[in-house]
Amino acid sequence: MSTLIGIRDAAASSDVNGGLYSPAKEKAAIRGAYSSRSPLLLRRARQLLSATKVKVLLGLCTLFIVVMVNSKLSSLMGWNPHYPSSVSSPSRGGYTVLINTWKRNSLLKQSVAHYASCSGTDAIHVVWSETDPPPETLKAYLKKVVFSKSQAAHKPNFRFDINQEDNLNNRFRPIEELRTDAIFSIDDDVIVPCATLNFAFTVWQSAPFTMVGFVPRTHRLDRAKNGDAYYKYGGWWSVWWIGTYSMVLSKAAFFHRKYLEIYTHKMPSSIHEYVSRERNCEDIAMSLLVANATSAPPIWVKGKIYEIGSSGISSLKGHSDARNKCLNDFISLYGTMPLVSTNAKAVDARHEWFW
Template identity: 60%
Template sequence: MRGSLAINRRTVFKLRQIGIATLGSVKIKILLCGCVALTLLAVANRNRDGSSSLWGWTSDVASLDRSSSPRGRYAIVMNTWKRYDLLKKSISHYASCPRLDSIHIIWSEPNSPSDPLKRFLNHVIFLNSRNGRQVELIFDINKEDSLNNRFKEIKDLETDAVFSIDDDVIFPCSSIEFAFTVWQSAPDTMVGYVPRMHWVDETKGKDKYGYGGWWSVWWTGTYSMVLSKAAFFHKKYLKLYTDEMPASIKEYITRNRNCEDIAMSFLVANATGAPPIWVKGKIFEIGSTGISSLGGHSERRTQCLNKFVAEFGRMPLVSTSLKAVDSRNVWFW
């Protein structure tokens, strides 16, 4: 009797162990299936490039106001110079960006834009019109050939946000939309993709500075400028640059054909006392070379820094290590 009872207990105990193991296995399988499902959802979310987020709510880009209000849209101000193929590629791309209100092409060439070029660009704009509304395309014609032209005040500009861009770089519309949302959170500062830095050059004195390119930013993890070849800023800085930038600095920029982007960084930092914001994004260079590829580029930029410090009477640039990253497009952030 006792022997049979012991056997029954052992049998019940084994059955219980088998049940627990089976239940645990089922739980593990359910958990693994859930992980796989979430992974597939994440991949699908990334491929949609700006549609719903992983958990099903509408993404920031899709839910933000797409009206024509100053806060809901932005204007592109594009600098160009005798690179018509690049200009066509750039306009063809940016015309499709959803919250773009207008494109202003800064034209400083001796000859006016040709009729075939105008027809092509206007046709591209027409093809990208949505809901009966199309982006406004404007050529801002300048008599003088100067890099200062890219920061001239634009009268009757309807948007607060200006996206300053060169004609030889392209960013995905989704990346621009993200940078725009970052700028909306800090509309008084510059928000851009190309960081640069400065440092005190103690070998030349405590009031002398050096200019650091991308590798300096990469090495130190800090920056104090974002270049206007790809940056958002408030339209009020165009007026401030036009009316308040010292004439000596403008003349220096025109004469040396360099450093207008550093001057704008000085202007904004001097007005805000705050650093810019670097946004991580994909950059596609469609041009061959630029002034940064020429010998002595860093030395000339260093000269600009010290020239501008002397004119401003101080160093207004503020260093930071902040970087804005769109977490929807990365696995680990």
């Protein structure tokens, strides 16, 4: 017989034998019976809740690890040309993408398709310096690609800027009817993800008269040449080793549209002739021009970019010596060293593991 039944039987017996039963006494007795079980029930409830919390926390941790691993694997596997940008269209009119190309139509198609999909792209201009004009089939194809890939209601303008001669100075010729102040200069074999590109644009907006880019380079003073000041050009490993830079290359960089005018019409013609003759160093010339105009360093934006072509000119033998010569020859023409070194870089904290 259970305790509860015993209490009820005793109460009934008392009622019969002496009228001692009362509802209040019965309720008190029932509460006493359940109170003897309450510690055990509470312990079991707490155990269940604790187990549930542990499972939820384990599930959340597992989900976080899976998401982070997938993110890292995606970046290791390379650029996904169909990954849409989640960044809203930047303000102040967006930017004009200026693509320099040379007999690599397959890469040009990929590049145009990608930058057409970026929300901040207002226009795409292709610098064409080949002997023959671009085929009509290529023009029609790229216009169709720009229209179909753009995610905005306002479709980017697209056109070829055709030049009569093959000359590296062509990539910095002024462009008529531009609607943006921001120029994003890019080689046809370099892909910058849209979110990274739009972040760099916001950085450029904070300092619109300097260069903002993804490929840093440096210089250092070396007085070993007959006691005269002599500068050495430093590539990526030099930047990594010393932690400073003084240039960002125009193969992937923002700058103000006014520098197209200054480069073409106000920079010493001897530098134009040098670039044309050597077929090299137009990017160093632009870095010197902007530094000379601003007396300020460029801004390096940390972000992963993808080179979709074969190895470029930097892999050729003698490249370092040629860049050293360019740098010193240009400095002699300027009569001063305008480059300013810095160790600052812009980082999108949303994509970092730690704040």
